[in-house]
Structures are given as C-alpha cells and as structure tokens.
Amino acid sequence: MRHARETLLGLYATMVRIREFELCAARLLAANRLPGFLHTSVGQEACAAGVCAALRREDRITTTHRGHGHCIAKGADLGRMMAELFGRRTGYAKGRAGSMHVSDPDCGILNANAIVGGGLPMAVGAAYAARLQGGEAVTVAFFGDGAVAEGTFHESLTMAALWALPVVFVCENNLYAEMSHISLHMKDPDVHHRAPAYGLPGRAVDGNDAVAVYEAASAVVERARAGGGPTLLECKTYRWRGHFEGDPQRYRAREEVAEWMERDPIRRLRAALIDGAAATEGDLDRRRQEILAQIEAAVAFAESSPEPTAEDLLSDVTAAGTS
Amino acid sequence: MATMKYWQAVQLALKEELARDPSVCVLGEDVGRAGGAFGATAGLLGAFGAERVRDTPICEAGIVGVAVGAAMAGLRPVAEVMFMDFLGLAMDQLVNQAAKLRHMSAGRIGVPMVVRTICGAGRQTGPQHGQSFEAWLGHVPGLKVVWGSTPADARGLLKAAIRDADPVVVIESLSLWGQSGDVPEGDGVVPIGRAAVRRAGRDVTVVAYGSAVHRALAAARTLEGEGIEAEVLDLRTLNPLDEDGVLESLHRTRRLVVVHDAVGPCGTGAEIAALAAGKGYRDLDAPVVRVTAPFTLVPFVPALEQLYFPQAERIADAVRSVVRARRSEGRS
Structure with a gap:
C-alpha cells in the first residue's frame, strides 16, 4: 500500500514527539523535579501513532496508565500534559491527578485510566452513545496484555460484539503485565485468538511497524465507522523501560531488552523514509529539533505555571462545585 | 394526584424521562424484553425501542462501565444493577471511574448517569440479596445517593437523579414494591439533598x-x-x-x-x-x-x-x- 508523504512524515513526527516527551519526563522524574509515578511507553510508539493516525478528531479514545503516547497521538497539548506531570494548575486535571489521568474532550480523549481494564467498558459506552446519537464517531480502547485477564475485557468484548458497536479494541501486547512476563499470566499469548469466541474479528500486527499499524487500524476503524462492528486489534510490541520509572527490572534479561531495541519503530520508519526518498536525514533531524523545542517549551510552560490551590482541592467533585 | 404502587412510580419516572429527553436510555439485565426483574421497566422496550432500552448480559461492571462511557459521550443512561448486593461487581466503575471523572478532567467531563438498584431487605432474600450498602456509596466523593420511601419520592428522586449532572445511585426498596401512595400530577421532581x-x-x-x-x-x-x-x-x-x-x-x-x-x-x-x-x-x-x-x-x-x-x-x-x-x- 502506498501512502501520502505527509501521512508517513506525520507518523514519524508523532512517534518522535511521544519518545522525546517520555524521555524528557523520565529525566525530570530522575532529577526529582516531578512528583509521583511515571509509566512510559518507550518502544511502543508505533501503536499509538499508527492507530491515532487512522482516527478523526471527533473519534474517541480511552487509554491506560501507560497512556502518554495515545494522548499525544490523539492531539493532546504537550504543555498541559507536562503541567499535569509537574502538578501545576494548568495541567489537564489542574495538577491534581498526575501522569495517569488525562482527559481532553476537545480532541476525543475520554480518559486515561490508572485501573487496568477500566477504560474498556467506557469505550463500549461511548460507542453506544455515538450510535444512539447518530454520529460517525468511532471509539478506540487502548489497553495492554495485562488487561486481558480482567473481567472488563470479557464483558466489554461480549457487549460490543453483541450490539455491533463502532469500537476498536487495541491491545498493545508488550509481553509484560506490569512486572510479570506473559508466560506467567496468559496461556495463549496471542491475544487476538480470543476474538472469534466473542463473535468479532481479531487481527495481529507488528506493533513496531507504524505503517503496518496504521494500515491495520485504518481498515478496522473504517469497518467500525461503516457499521461493521468491533474488532480486536493486537499490536505486538515491547516496553523498553520498566513498568514504572525506577523499576529495577529484575524480572527480565538485558539481552532481551537489547534485542527488542534493535527493532526500534522510529529508526525503522526513518530508514524507510530516507530509502524511499520521502525525506532526507536533514529533513528528519530538523523535524526532531522542532519537536525538542516544543517539549522544551512545554516544560517551561509547566514550570512557570502556578501550583493548584486549596480551592482546587475541593472543586470539580460535583457539578455544583465545578469552577 | 394519582394513587399508584411504588414500582409503578419507578416505571412512570422512567417512562416520563425517556419521553422527555432523547438522551435518556435504560440498560441492564432483563430490562427490555423481560420488562424488568420486578416489572419496573415493563412496556419501555415497546415504547422506546431496543437501542434506548438495552437488554444486557449479566455483567455488572460492564453495565455500569458502559453507562459511564455513554454519559461521558453525552447520554443520560440509567443503568440497573438488579440488587444492591451486586454492586460489588461494579464498584470500580462506580467509584474509580464515574465518581472521579469530573475532578480528574478539571471539570470538563461530567458523568450524568444513574444506577438504579434494589435493596432486598425484609423480603427473605438472604445474605447476598438483602444487604444495605448505602454507607459504601455515601463514602465516595463525587457520588450522590438517594433512597425513596414512598411512591412519590421513588418517582421524584429518580427523575431528579436522571436530570442531575453527576452520577447518582438510586436505591429502591423491594419491601415497599407493592406499597401504594399518592403521586402528584405534573413533574413531581424531588430535589436531591433534602430530607x-x-x-x-x-x-x-x-x-x-x-x-x-x-x-x-x-x-x-x-x-x-x-x-x-x-x-x-x-x-x-x-x-x-x-x-x-x-x-x-x-x-x-x-x-x-x-x-x-x-x-x-x-x-x-x-x-x-x-x-x-x-x-x-x-x-x-x-x-x-x-x-x-x-x-x-x-x-x-x-x-x-x-x-x-x-x-x-x-x-x-x-x-x-x-x-x-x-x-x-x-x-x-
């Protein structure tokens, strides 16, 4: 399949934006400049970039504790995201909820969820709403292989298939449920094998190949949009860093990580762009420099933003208390 | 003023709200074709169709979770969890999701949903169908909890809950199900938060x-x-x-x-x-x-x-x- 140069460059830029944002956040955390937990998706960027490139702005997503990439790919503002990581008032949750909680209705981010499997039924509900409202919006639920053992996976696929809803279940199978290898939590490690039992199609794709993810996602998203119902799309990928920043990772061998780093989705697309004469080294370097500047600006915005106040602690709990 | 039974008042509230607002929908186990485990949703499927009166599998977390997502996307879903005892299966969606999303979205996303649930106390329902968990619910910032003791309040509180901008758990008493009472003409909304x-x-x-x-x-x-x-x-x-x-x-x-x-x-x-x-x-x-x-x-x-x-x-x-x-x- 041939793709517009803009599409391919867009995939590249999105992946770089995610990678550099997360590496920057990891450095800030290590330097004690950020409070709380941080879960990065470094190595998995092709999944977020490929799937979200297949979505329209009004399409919706739910994501996870490892959701920075999905939010960035769906159009979240880097400054507001970074401000949330810093715990500042200009953050997506006014600096009250942290890295795992991003909602931006303007670009279809319903929420990122710190509960494994928590976003799946919500995505089904949003898809149900979209159909009842007569719109064309498709909802994507991002989750990891760890969520497959949760009851909400089973319940959500059951309902979505039964009602033929416009929802796509995107499982990023990164081989680890938190700190446990897939062999410890799943008998059949091919997540998409489960789909037919629920009455929906399942597909697997190389989750480190942004173009392949984009192609697969485009097909299943358009199928959902056209009324063809849900799909379970499994992206086979790998998490380069720990479950959380600071995770000593005693549960896996360095060689395994190094082997997967050889399959870097960004380097892969970069090589393809240059080989196909879609871009030069210089073009891509310039693009990366622009993104680094955006991230630097996001950090500056966050750090110069005010901290939340005692009033913010109490506001937005109910509609009556919403400021 | 009309006299009706408690369950009929619940049914009336659902009917009135479904008719009033096209964003209202009802979902749960047995709510459609079966007309509700205890009759409260009887007739709604025929009047409003299978999309708005949605029969679901037996999956409480899924039912409540679908309601959360639907509410975030602009509907006003009324999810039914047949007995309050079954809320245990749905607590994550209710407590960690529905109740928290407004705050976690800086006030930009509301979750105007209702969970209707029945307390089976006093009807020989036993250890897993007769419990009263209102304190669990009342302990959660972001959740509202109402419980009507008369047909008028069962209707009026449910209507208020459906129109509320926040998630509300509406508890109904099975032991009052057949009890009759006067229900006012007109809207009959009973404000939340008033004894x-x-x-x-x-x-x-x-x-x-x-x-x-x-x-x-x-x-x-x-x-x-x-x-x-x-x-x-x-x-x-x-x-x-x-x-x-x-x-x-x-x-x-x-x-x-x-x-x-x-x-x-x-x-x-x-x-x-x-x-x-x-x-x-x-x-x-x-x-x-x-x-x-x-x-x-x-x-x-x-x-x-x-x-x-x-x-x-x-x-x-x-x-x-x-x-x-x-x-x-x-x-x-």
Missing part, C-alpha cells in the same frame, strides 16, 4: 430512610399512645446529607434516634450521630441512639429476619430510652 418530615413531633427526632421510615412511623404511632411525640425525618438523600434538616429537627426535639437496616459500624447512623455530636452538640439533651441491624449476615428465614432488621418495637424502645434520659445524669 422530609414524615410526622411532626416535639419530643424526639427519629431519622430513617428507605423502608425503615415506615417502621419508624409505626413506632411513633405506638408512642403517641404513651404521650411521646416522635418526629420522623426521612433523609431521602444520603449524600449530600441534608445537615440543616437534621439539625433543625434536633433543635426542636433535642433528642435523636437513627434507624437503618444496614449494620451499625461505619454506617449512616454514625455519620448522623457525629453531626449531632458536632454541630448539634448544644441541642442534645440525651445520648444519640442508633437502631441498626446486628453486625452479622442478613438471614433468610422470616423469624430471624424479624430480629435482624429494626422493627417498630425495637425503635419504640430506643425512643423511650432517650426520652427518659437526661443529659445531666451522672454529672455533678
């Missing part, structure tokens, strides 16, 4: 909610013959609590008894007692007494059920004890 004086009295305030209100009223009738005038205050909303309503009544009667079918520890009664001991301290002439279920499982057999749930006689005894008590007793 109702069911019976005025000067000697003692008896706070209750749900079906316990009727046992408190029976106790008050008995006590009237003894010259004790008990005021029965029906909370109607457990969160947000009508603190002013409780304190105002206490200010008049200076004595307080709290009745509920739930067990005592960490319960609603403790919350009301803390309110009285704090803001109402100067008005208290006697210790606050709680009349609750004992801290054990809900029995199924009627003889034990009578012992378990507070009956009118036990409530009357509690009232007599506080009316006799003097705050100055034991003090110099």
Whole structure:
C-alpha cells in the first residue's frame, strides 16, 4: 500500500514527539523535579501513532496508565500534559491527578485510566452513545496484555460484539503485565485468538511497524465507522523501560531488552523514509529539533505555571462545585 | 394526584424521562424484553425501542462501565444493577471511574448517569440479596445517593437523579414494591439533598430512610399512645446529607434516634450521630441512639429476619430510652 508523504512524515513526527516527551519526563522524574509515578511507553510508539493516525478528531479514545503516547497521538497539548506531570494548575486535571489521568474532550480523549481494564467498558459506552446519537464517531480502547485477564475485557468484548458497536479494541501486547512476563499470566499469548469466541474479528500486527499499524487500524476503524462492528486489534510490541520509572527490572534479561531495541519503530520508519526518498536525514533531524523545542517549551510552560490551590482541592467533585 | 404502587412510580419516572429527553436510555439485565426483574421497566422496550432500552448480559461492571462511557459521550443512561448486593461487581466503575471523572478532567467531563438498584431487605432474600450498602456509596466523593420511601419520592428522586449532572445511585426498596401512595400530577421532581418530615413531633427526632421510615412511623404511632411525640425525618438523600434538616429537627426535639437496616459500624447512623455530636452538640439533651441491624449476615428465614432488621418495637424502645434520659445524669 502506498501512502501520502505527509501521512508517513506525520507518523514519524508523532512517534518522535511521544519518545522525546517520555524521555524528557523520565529525566525530570530522575532529577526529582516531578512528583509521583511515571509509566512510559518507550518502544511502543508505533501503536499509538499508527492507530491515532487512522482516527478523526471527533473519534474517541480511552487509554491506560501507560497512556502518554495515545494522548499525544490523539492531539493532546504537550504543555498541559507536562503541567499535569509537574502538578501545576494548568495541567489537564489542574495538577491534581498526575501522569495517569488525562482527559481532553476537545480532541476525543475520554480518559486515561490508572485501573487496568477500566477504560474498556467506557469505550463500549461511548460507542453506544455515538450510535444512539447518530454520529460517525468511532471509539478506540487502548489497553495492554495485562488487561486481558480482567473481567472488563470479557464483558466489554461480549457487549460490543453483541450490539455491533463502532469500537476498536487495541491491545498493545508488550509481553509484560506490569512486572510479570506473559508466560506467567496468559496461556495463549496471542491475544487476538480470543476474538472469534466473542463473535468479532481479531487481527495481529507488528506493533513496531507504524505503517503496518496504521494500515491495520485504518481498515478496522473504517469497518467500525461503516457499521461493521468491533474488532480486536493486537499490536505486538515491547516496553523498553520498566513498568514504572525506577523499576529495577529484575524480572527480565538485558539481552532481551537489547534485542527488542534493535527493532526500534522510529529508526525503522526513518530508514524507510530516507530509502524511499520521502525525506532526507536533514529533513528528519530538523523535524526532531522542532519537536525538542516544543517539549522544551512545554516544560517551561509547566514550570512557570502556578501550583493548584486549596480551592482546587475541593472543586470539580460535583457539578455544583465545578469552577 | 394519582394513587399508584411504588414500582409503578419507578416505571412512570422512567417512562416520563425517556419521553422527555432523547438522551435518556435504560440498560441492564432483563430490562427490555423481560420488562424488568420486578416489572419496573415493563412496556419501555415497546415504547422506546431496543437501542434506548438495552437488554444486557449479566455483567455488572460492564453495565455500569458502559453507562459511564455513554454519559461521558453525552447520554443520560440509567443503568440497573438488579440488587444492591451486586454492586460489588461494579464498584470500580462506580467509584474509580464515574465518581472521579469530573475532578480528574478539571471539570470538563461530567458523568450524568444513574444506577438504579434494589435493596432486598425484609423480603427473605438472604445474605447476598438483602444487604444495605448505602454507607459504601455515601463514602465516595463525587457520588450522590438517594433512597425513596414512598411512591412519590421513588418517582421524584429518580427523575431528579436522571436530570442531575453527576452520577447518582438510586436505591429502591423491594419491601415497599407493592406499597401504594399518592403521586402528584405534573413533574413531581424531588430535589436531591433534602430530607422530609414524615410526622411532626416535639419530643424526639427519629431519622430513617428507605423502608425503615415506615417502621419508624409505626413506632411513633405506638408512642403517641404513651404521650411521646416522635418526629420522623426521612433523609431521602444520603449524600449530600441534608445537615440543616437534621439539625433543625434536633433543635426542636433535642433528642435523636437513627434507624437503618444496614449494620451499625461505619454506617449512616454514625455519620448522623457525629453531626449531632458536632454541630448539634448544644441541642442534645440525651445520648444519640442508633437502631441498626446486628453486625452479622442478613438471614433468610422470616423469624430471624424479624430480629435482624429494626422493627417498630425495637425503635419504640430506643425512643423511650432517650426520652427518659437526661443529659445531666451522672454529672455533678
């Protein structure tokens, strides 16, 4: 399949934006400049970039504790995201909820969820709403292989298939449920094998190949949009860093990580762009420099933003208390 | 004014709200073709269609989760969890999702959804169909909890809940299901957060909610013959609590008894007692007494059920004890 140069460059830029944002956040955390937990998706960027490139702005997503990439790919503002990581008032949750909680209705981010499997039924509900409202919006639920053992996976696929809803279940199978290898939590490690039992199609794709993810996602998203119902799309990928920043990772061998780093989705697309004469080294370097500047600006915005106040602690709990 | 049974009032509220607002939908186990486990959704499928009256599999987390997502996307779903005991299966979606999303989205995403659920207390439903978990729910910032004790309130509170911008759990009493009462003409919305004086009295305030209100009223009738005038205050909303309503009544009667079918520890009664001991301290002439279920499982057999749930006689005894008590007793 041939793709517009803009599409391919867009995939590249999105992946770089995610990678550099997360590496920057990891450095800030290590330097004690950020409070709380941080879960990065470094190595998995092709999944977020490929799937979200297949979505329209009004399409919706739910994501996870490892959701920075999905939010960035769906159009979240880097400054507001970074401000949330810093715990500042200009953050997506006014600096009250942290890295795992991003909602931006303007670009279809319903929420990122710190509960494994928590976003799946919500995505089904949003898809149900979209159909009842007569719109064309498709909802994507991002989750990891760890969520497959949760009851909400089973319940959500059951309902979505039964009602033929416009929802796509995107499982990023990164081989680890938190700190446990897939062999410890799943008998059949091919997540998409489960789909037919629920009455929906399942597909697997190389989750480190942004173009392949984009192609697969485009097909299943358009199928959902056209009324063809849900799909379970499994992206086979790998998490380069720990479950959380600071995770000593005693549960896996360095060689395994190094082997997967050889399959870097960004380097892969970069090589393809240059080989196909879609871009030069210089073009891509310039693009990366622009993104680094955006991230630097996001950090500056966050750090110069005010901290939340005692009033913010109490506001937005109910509609009556919403400021 | 029309007279109807409690369940018919629930059905009327759903029918009226589905007709009034196209964003309202109903989903749950058996709500469509079966017409509801106890009839409250009968006729809705035919009137509003299978998309808006959605039969679901038996999957409480999924049902409530779908309602959360649908509400975030602009609908006003009414999810049914058949018995309150089954809320355990859906607590993540209710507590970690529905209740928190407004705050976690900086106020930009609301979750205007309702969970209707039935309390089976008093109907020989046993340990897993007869529990009262309102304290679990009332403990969660972001969740509202209402419980009607009359057909008019069952309808009016459900309508208010459906129109509310926040997630509301509406608890219904199976033991009141067939009880008749007057339901007003017109909208009949009962505001969330306001208690109702069911019976005025000067000697003692008896706070209750749900079906316990009727046992408190029976106790008050008995006590009237003894010259004790008990005021029965029906909370109607457990969160947000009508603190002013409780304190105002206490200010008049200076004595307080709290009745509920739930067990005592960490319960609603403790919350009301803390309110009285704090803001109402100067008005208290006697210790606050709680009349609750004992801290054990809900029995199924009627003889034990009578012992378990507070009956009118036990409530009357509690009232007599506080009316006799003097705050100055034991003090110099």
